[in-house]
Amino acid sequence: MNILEKIANELDTFSKSERKVAEVILASPNTVIHASIAALAKQANISEPTVNRFCRRLDTKGYPDFKLHLAQSLANGTPYVNRHVDEDDTADEYTAKIFESTMASLELARKSLNTTTVNRSVDLLTQANKISFFGLGASAVVAHDAQNKFFRFNVPVVYFDDVLMQRMSAINSQQGDVVIVISHTGRTKSLVEVAALAKENDATVIGITNEGSPLAKECNIVLSVDVAEDTDLYMPMSSRIAQLALIDILATGFTLRRGSKFRDNLKKVKDSLRSSRFERKE
Amino acid sequence: MNILEKIANELDTFSKSERKVAEVILASPNTVIHASIAALAKQANISEPTVNRFCRRLDTKGYPDFKLHLAQSLANGTPYVNRHVDEDDTADEYTAKIFESTMASLELARKSLNTTTVNRSVDLLTQANKISFFGLGASAVVAHDAQNKFFRFNVPVVYFDDVLMQRMSAINSQQGDVVIVISHTGRTKSLVEVAALAKENDATVIGITNEGSPLAKECNIVLSVDVAEDTDLYMPMSSRIAQLALIDILATGFTLRRGSKFRDNLKKVKDSLRSSRFERKE
DNA sequence: ACGTTAAATGTAGTTTAGTTACAGTACGTA
DNA sequence: TACGTACTGTAACTAAACTACATTTAACGT
Structure with missing residues (x-):
């Protein structure tokens, strides 16, 4: 120590x-x-x-x-500490604090994340017929990002940040489908219901949420990341960054599992974007 | 050294x-x-x-x-290094690598971010009649997140991840509006055009992008964050995390600038969410 | 409250480690 | 080959750290 x-x-x-x-x-x-x-x-x-x-x-x-x-x-250097922003902080100060807090959270998340669970989740994802990501508010952003990543894998993937669409999608889910439900607190009623619905319909439900939360109870697997208390009282900050890192990890695990041939596919997706971009000048 | x-x-x-x-x-x-x-x-x-x-x-x-x-x-101990994921990494290994790389990127971003520019951007944002966030692909996620945050401030804010909507919105912008255009590379043609359109219509254009990119040239202010090379060849990872941290910083600067009375407002927004949640049991 | 005892702190002396000054050696150059 | 410079080692010196012992302080029982 x-x-x-x-x-x-x-x-x-x-x-x-x-x-x-x-x-x-x-x-x-x-x-x-x-x-x-x-x-x-x-x-x-x-x-x-x-x-x-x-x-x-x-x-x-x-x-x-x-x-x-x-x-x-x-x-x-007392690595990264979660420091709360102060009323009269200058731009310099709050910038530094936010970066530090974010990093402190990632550090914590890294320690708390169970890699065995990660591995199992990747297993399930690679075998899924269809992958759905559900989240609301700040977690919708995470779901959005997840869709973006998994879409490149050429697997059926959807994301919904609308309660009704989530319900409909959950009801239509079936065995072989994987539903990933994202909620930091795990106490958002409608999401808990959606998770329950998906489970009833034999989908595998993975929760990116707090262990022990109502949502966690409805999930087959819980991927929980501890996160430092949020720097800002009223806005989720570090939690979603940790969740995004987790998405990166799942996506990475997914590509690794699929092997090198699969990665050529990713290259194709990337190349397809080229024409929409200005050339880089040397 | x-x-x-x-x-x-x-x-x-x-x-x-x-x-x-x-x-x-x-x-x-x-x-x-x-x-x-x-x-x-x-x-x-x-x-x-x-x-x-x-x-x-x-x-x-x-x-x-x-x-x-x-x-x-x-x-x-070589604090955080950007380590590339390896073909035969175990879940444990790639998890650690992704966390480390993410943190290395944040470290880099912190160093490269110009706080004077941050301050000016916050200035403009607080005075804006309307704020728009535009992004595509991975950057759409960042724009999405930004909308989520700024929406709580009770200011007119929109976000579009659709090229046509972005164009229409840009054409309808006017003096006093702030348009934030997000693109890691700064070379996505349609986004560069959108930025140009917004500028022509007298909106203030802030770019969250690479300094010196085609997009940067169309912006009134450029918020650039250096970022370590992406861990994954085919998916943006660290860049969007750094951009999200930047959004946090802008949002924080915004609330600080608006003073304490304003923060009561944020509390109200948060409280309004309570009924949609399960109570926390002690 | 007083005396006894154990724990805590300080003093002085000893030991060890680090530094300086100087002398010798090796190497390059005229 | 002779001279000079740069490098390295020896021995003396200085300073820092540690040990043993004496003194003080505090705690507990009578």
């Missing part, structure tokens, strides 16, 4: 003097890695051996070794 | 003995960071001062400082 986090975590298990050291370190770790044990002791108003004992308590061999660990923690 | 790379780069500028040290370090940097200067000297079959001189040549204060830098290089 990152030694800086460790210090922060164990702050209350430290003795009085040790806490002094800890606080100095946490306040400006970048200075500390260039300071001698004497300098650090002085700054924390404690003796050198106390610093040394502090280092040992953190499972390092001594002060130099501790500095090494500290340097490594810093290099990791 | 990463000190390990630096050593590798400058290998041929080193003297004979220095190269010996360099090679030992490159061979097993992880051992070196825990070794004393004496141990390292012995392993490289050279004297201690030579190691010291080696450290100085690399712009460090001495051996301990050098070890610090080395430790940081190692911790950095």
Whole structure:
């Protein structure tokens, strides 16, 4: 574990003097890695051996070794944190925050995603007679994107962001069809109903949603991605990015499963677009 | 710069003995960071001062400082790299690669995005009488998402992913309207024409596209995000994620500019969705 | 409240590691 | 071949880190 986090975590298990050291370190770790044990002791108003004992308590061999660990923690740069946008942030600030939060979410999503489930989903998708993507609101965007990707595979694929169309489509589904229902919360009533309908009609229902949600209960497979709390109170942000990454993953798994011959097909689709574009000048 | 790379780069500028040290370090940097200067000297079959001189040549204060830098290089662990998916990757592998590539792209996008331009775009958006988002293919998804976000702001906003609708809408645009045209390559003919049409009709055209592309030339403002080469040869992946992050940024800037009273409005929109959802059980 | 004991902290001395100054060696050039 | 420069090593020195022990502080029981 990152030694800086460790210090922060164990702050209350430290003795009085040790806490002094800890606080100095946490306040400006970048200075500390260039300071001698004497300098650090002085700054924390404690003796050198106390610093040394502090280092040992953190499972390092001594002060130099501790500095090494500290340097490594810093290099990791407290990677990406979900930081909330502030009322008086400048364009510079909120831009940075949104990028960071997005990345923090992806990091989290990566960790939480179950690749065995991914694999099973890809299995099902490759065998499907027809693939449908359903979503509403922000999740409709994800469904839209999924259609876009799977359409290139030359498989029957549809996407609906309209409640009625979703219902009709679900009712008409049958065995061999795969229905992917997308909802971050998994609590949108009409989508839960659509999932149930599709299941009743023997379609395989894959949910891209929260584990344990009402929607999840109606699904044969649940692909859940944990996501950092949304940066903006009122708009879904990170959740849909993680979902899109998941779509990429499914699409990639799909092409890999289909083998290299299949990929020639993709090339054809791409080439077909060429005439609609301006040539790139060298 | 990463000190390990630096050593590798400058290998041929080193003297004979220095190269010996360099090679030992490159061979097993992880051992070196825990070794004393004496141990390292012995392993490289050279004297201690030579190691010291080696450290100085690399712009460090001495051996301990050098070890610090080395430790940081190692911790950095080549953060996020754009890694291409391989024919025989397992689900585990391609999942990891896609997440990593996506994050690498966001990292790149963050660096390349000009926040002054973002700020100007937000300015224009807040003053717009009507906002239109146009995109095709993968970029249609981004436009779709943008509509979703800006719709909550209770401003007139439309999105079209149909060429004819885009043309009609562009022709009907007028001064005070803002048209946002989205295209990764910026070379899609019909979109370039739409941008030109909108501009002729005195709308302000903002392009989310490649700087220097045909589309960029037709725009009043260009929001360009550099993006790592796409992981998949035949499908856009990272580009649209970066574009979506940009939409988040614009939307966030928009709400911030409109002030806190405006945000109550967003709450209302969100609350209005409540009845369509299952209650969360505690 | 007082004394006892254990834990925590500091002081001083020791050891180890790192650095500097200088001397010797190797190599290239005139 | 002789000279000079750049490189490398030896030995002395300095500074940093650590250990052992003394002192203080805090906690607990009487």
